[in-house]
Amino acid sequence: MSMQDYVGHREPARPRPSMRARAGIVLLAFLVMAFALLLTEHRAHVLGLLVWLPLLACPLMHLFMHHGGHGGHGQPDDQRSV
Numbered sequence: 001m002s003m004q005d006y007v008g009h010r011e012p013a014r015p016r017p018s019m020r021a022r023a024g025i026v027l028l029a030f031l032v033m034a035f036a037l038l039l040t041e042h043r044a045h046v047l048g049l050l051v052w053l054p055l056l057a058c059p060l061m062h063l064f065m066h067h068g069g070h071g072g073h074g075q076p077d078d079q080r081s082v
Helices: 019-041 043-050 053-066
Strands: none
Touching: 019 043
């Protein structure tokens, strides 16, 4: 092939990301940097809060695991009304 065969050939232009997508990337980068700085500067406070996480998880587990997934109490599956 000669050089003249490639003269009219152009790569299709890639669409540029929208302004909203760029803003999301910038926001994500900012949040990652802020979290890293807070973690390094306030490590003692953050690690001190980790002790309370199991206690705080109990009400959420009770709410979602106990009240969330079952229907009638004490009735077999075939006797439940639909």
